[in-house]
Amino acid sequence: MSVTNVLISGVGGQGVILSSELLALAALAAGLDVKQGEFHGVAQRGGAVFSHVRFGEKVHSPLAPRGQVDFLLALERLEALRYAHFVKPGGTVFVNDHKVEPIRVGDLRPYPDEAEGFLGQKGFEVVEVGATQKAIELGNYRAANVILLGALATRLEIPEEVWSETLEERIPPRLLELNRKAFLAGGELVGTPVSGV
Amino acid sequence: MARKLMSGNEAIAQGAWEAGVSFAAGYPGTPSTEVLESLARYDRVDAHWSTNEKVAFDEGMGAALGGVRTLVTMKHVGLNVAADPFMVFPYAGTNAGFVVLVADDPGMYSSQNEQDSRYFAKMGKVPLLEASDAAEARELIKFAFDLSEEFSSPVMFRTTTRLAHTRGLVDPGDRTDRERKTFQRDAQQYAIPVYARLRRPELEAKLDTLREFAEAFEGNFIEEGDPTVGVVTHGIPYQYVKEVAPDATVFRLGMLYPLPEKKLREFCARFDTVYVVEESEGFIQQEMAAFGILNVVGKERFSNIGELSSDLVAQGLNGIPVPDDFNQEVAVLPRPPKMCAGCPHSGAFSALRKLKVLVTGDIGCYTLGCLPPLSAIDTTFCMGASIGNATGFKMAGEEKVVAVIGDSTFLHSGLPSLMSAVYNRVPTTMILLDNSTTGMTGHQEHPGTGQTLQEAPSPSVDFEALIRSIGVEHVTVIDPWELKDLRVAVKEALAHPGPAVVITRRACVLLPEEKAKDRIPFWVDEEACIQCDYCMESGCPALIMKGEYPWIRDWECIGCAICAQLCPVDAILRVEETAGVPAGEA
Numbered sequence: 001m002s003v004t005n006v007l008i009s010g011v012g013g014q015g016v017i018l019s020s021e022l023l024a025l026a027a028l029a030a031g032l033d034v035k036q037g038e039f040h041g042v043a044q045r046g047g048a049v050f051s052h053v054r055f056g057e058k059v060h061s062p063l064a065p066r067g068q069v070d071f072l073l074a075l076e077r078l079e080a081l082r083y084a085h086f087v088k089p090g091g092t093v094f095v096n097d098h099k100v101e102p103i104r105v106g107d108l109r110p111y112p113d114e115a116e117g118f119l120g121q122k123g124f125e126v127v128e129v130g131a132t133q134k135a136i137e138l139g140n141y142r143a144a145n146v147i148l149l150g151a152l153a154t155r156l157e158i159p160e161e162v163w164s165e166t167l168e169e170r171i172p173p174r175l176l177e178l179n180r181k182a183f184l185a186g187g188e189l190v191g192t193p194v195s196g197v
Numbered sequence: 198m199a200r201k202l203m204s205g206n207e208a209i210a211q212g213a214w215e216a217g218v219s220f221a222a223g224y225p226g227t228p229s230t231e232v233l234e235s236l237a238r239y240d241r242v243d244a245h246w247s248t249n250e251k252v253a254f255d256e257g258m259g260a261a262l263g264g265v266r267t268l269v270t271m272k273h274v275g276l277n278v279a280a281d282p283f284m285v286f287p288y289a290g291t292n293a294g295f296v297v298l299v300a301d302d303p304g305m306y307s308s309q310n311e312q313d314s315r316y317f318a319k320m321g322k323v324p325l326l327e328a329s330d331a332a333e334a335r336e337l338i339k340f341a342f343d344l345s346e347e348f349s350s351p352v353m354f355r356t357t358t359r360l361a362h363t364r365g366l367v368d369p370g371d372r373t374d375r376e377r378k379t380f381q382r383d384a385q386q387y388a389i390p391v392y393a394r395l396r397r398p399e400l401e402a403k404l405d406t407l408r409e410f411a412e413a414f415e416g417n418f419i420e421e422g423d424p425t426v427g428v429v430t431h432g433i434p435y436q437y438v439k440e441v442a443p444d445a446t447v448f449r450l451g452m453l454y455p456l457p458e459k460k461l462r463e464f465c466a467r468f469d470t471v472y473v474v475e476e477s478e479g480f481i482q483q484e485m486a487a488f489g490i491l492n493v494v495g496k497e498r499f500s501n502i503g504e505l506s507s508d509l510v511a512q513g514l515n516g517i518p519v520p521d522d523f524n525q526e527v528a529v530l531p532r533p534p535k536m537c538a539g540c541p542h543s544g545a546f547s548a549l550r551k552l553k554v555l556v557t558g559d560i561g562c563y564t565l566g567c568l569p570p571l572s573a574i575d576t577t578f579c580m581g582a583s584i585g586n587a588t589g590f591k592m593a594g595e596e597k598v599v600a601v602i603g604d605s606t607f608l609h610s611g612l613p614s615l616m617s618a619v620y621n622r623v624p625t626t627m628i629l630l631d632n633s634t635t636g637m638t639g640h641q642e643h644p645g646t647g648q649t650l651q652e653a654p655s656p657s658v659d660f661e662a663l664i665r666s667i668g669v670e671h672v673t674v675i676d677p678w679e680l681k682d683l684r685v686a687v688k689e690a691l692a693h694p695g696p697a698v699v700i701t702r703r704a705c706v707l708l709p710e711e712k713a714k715d716r717i718p719f720w721v722d723e724e725a726c727i728q729c730d731y732c733m734e735s736g737c738p739a740l741i742m743k744g745e746y747p748w749i750r751d752w753e754c755i756g757c758a759i760c761a762q763l764c765p766v767d768a769i770l771r772v773e774e775t776a777g778v779p780a781g782e783a
């Protein structure tokens with residue numbers, strides 16, 4: 001069995017690390033080898049954050065090689081562009097329809113509003129997900145990360161009961177219901193929800 | 198016990214606990230911090246934050262000599278601080294197992310330099326172990342304590358950011374409790390300066406026995422594969438080799454000092470050319486060259502700058518070029534970290550910027566004060582350097598210099614520099630940015646916070662009294678959200694004929710008790726705004742340009758009023774001070 005590579009990117013504070021931990025825990029519960037490598041040093045201060053989650057029969061490197069990522073989950077549009085070169089030809093990019101202007105140091109080019117179009121031209125399958133908008137509707141804009149994870153789950157062969165148990169294991173009880181709803185909403189937004197969560 | 202997902206740092210804590218560690222000490226430093234934080238959650242082990250790495254090391258030596266297994270943790274630059282005891286402890290040797298965990302940061306994700314600490318092991322004649330993933334780290338650190346006791350030597354356990362912060366599957370085990378070993382008083386072994394000449398040859402003899410051990414050590418293993426491709430590697434780079442050259446014959450080193458010369462020689466004799474895939478400097482390659490093993494390609498193909506990756510290893514081994522990112526085709530703008538909305542340090546830097554003084558900085562979140570738009574720091578080097586640097590600038594004739602240093606860093610290594618300024622009658626001006634925590638590394642307690650690592654209450658340093666007691670006559674305490682007061686205080690401090698200290702006191706806005714406070718945000722009255730952009734100089738992330746006017750993201754604004762004080766026309770108002778606030782966007 002080959003290794004599935006997922007890269008999750010976003011801005012510090014968006015929950016990149018939590019969503020990648022959930023994915024890694026789900027892969028573990030599904031009986032797979034898993035490694036999750038991340039950069040979180042500046043997470044609390046609004047810097048760019050990424051995390052690689054790799055699972056399969058045997059995983060070596062904590063980070064996926066460039067051009068081999070199956071799924072990129074970007075919690076912010078610029079952060080989709082930053083890591084898109086890791087995605088394999090024809091691979092899938094889930095992009096949250098959300099923009100956070102970075103502070104300007106040196107590079108004065110305008111913010112790339114054309115992210116989705118560019119990625120489409122590069123031959124990637126681009127799935128736009130209104131995750132932040134949906135999260136606000138659910139009552140907490142921070143749930144966008146789990147909404148995106150719910151969207152990704154529709155493409156993975158991890159059983160639905162594993163997702164349910166993983167959320168229960170990792171999410172504090174007071175936030176569990178919100179996150180269940182968010183996970184389900186992610187699947188609904190891309191058309192084929194993973195039910196029973 | 199069930200298999201668990203653990204980071205390298207968590208696995209090291211687990212392994213150390215299983216090994217029966219009773220005492221652990223360290224100072225926070227990315228990427229090492231979580232080892233001690235994790236260990237603090239176990240029973241039967243006392244883990245504590247020391248004021249700096251040398252203190253941690255000294256305490257650890259005492260505990261290990263006193264008979265209990267001891268772990269000391271630090272990042273690479275922390276080992277520089279602890280280098281003094283690190284170099285001399287091997288002359289004595291240990292009683293109970295002593296392991297120093299040192300976390301290097303190739304790529305400088307959270308560090309001021311890129312340092313290959315393996316050279317310290319060689320210089321100190323200390324055995325050095327490295328693991329390749331979390332599961333192995335758990336096992337290897339357990340073994341490190343056995344090794345330490347078998348050879349009566351401190352053992353260095355080196356990790357890197359990638360190992361420390363990668364989660365993998367670990368099978369936790371049970372703890373083996375250890376009897377406290379008796380310390381046999383013997384000045385000839387432990388009073389080193391007097392007996393150093395006696396001890397010196399013994400250190401060499403011990404190193405020879407360690408060299409023999411390295412030849413048989415099963416952590417140095419060969420995985421047979423293609424008989425024409427030989428690779429020598431270690432640590433995380435081993436994983437990259439397995440990823441991109443799964444068929445190669447691989448010699449994986451788990452003990453990096455001393456190296457198994459005989460085994461390496463035999464291995465290399467089997468191949469025309471052997472690739473040495475190592476991260477950072479060519480340490481293994483240089484050692485092999487010293488052994489006379491020269492059919493080796495290493496740093497010629499694998500840069501000593503930055504972190505390695507599967508891609509870079511594929512490029513070095515197989516000549517496959519690393520694919521470019523898309524920054525040439527589309528604006529992949531950098532997204533550096535920034536100070537938080539309402540950060541007390543922003544207030545201090547907004548005030549300093551106006552005063553146009555030369556600012557020597559230090560290590561912490563406030564290092565970010567050198568970035569635009571604040572651009573308020575002129576130099577930053579290492580922990581505690583700001584004060585000595587400011588004194589030096591004064592000695593060179595610079596008139597207006599201010600050192601800025603955080604509370605934790607001041608206690609770590611700032612205090613001796615301030616005493617030196619006082620003692621030598623140099624009128625050094627210092628701002629102590631007291632945010633009541635160790636911010637950058639994720640809010641660790643320190644001797645000024647009134648809490649231990651386990652959040653038990655403890656005495657807290659009275660900074661004013663401490664600073665006065667060493668002879669600083671001019672000490673003021675200011676709320677850094679009050680910009681005018683702060684400017685006045687700094688001006689007065691600069692005018693004072695002797696050393697002077699301004700303490701800016703306000704808790705980090707990310708601390709839970711601060712986050713829980715009710716805040717009234719501000720908004721920009723576009724009709725009053727004259728578009729001078731002075732408010733934008735605060736560098737506040739809650740303040741963005743929306744069209745031609747500044748605009749405040751009210752869900753991020755915590756109501757510090759720094760921007761409102763920078764506004765010359767009072768166009769930035771508290772939400773409650775006016776009716777009809779324009780509706781914001783998400």
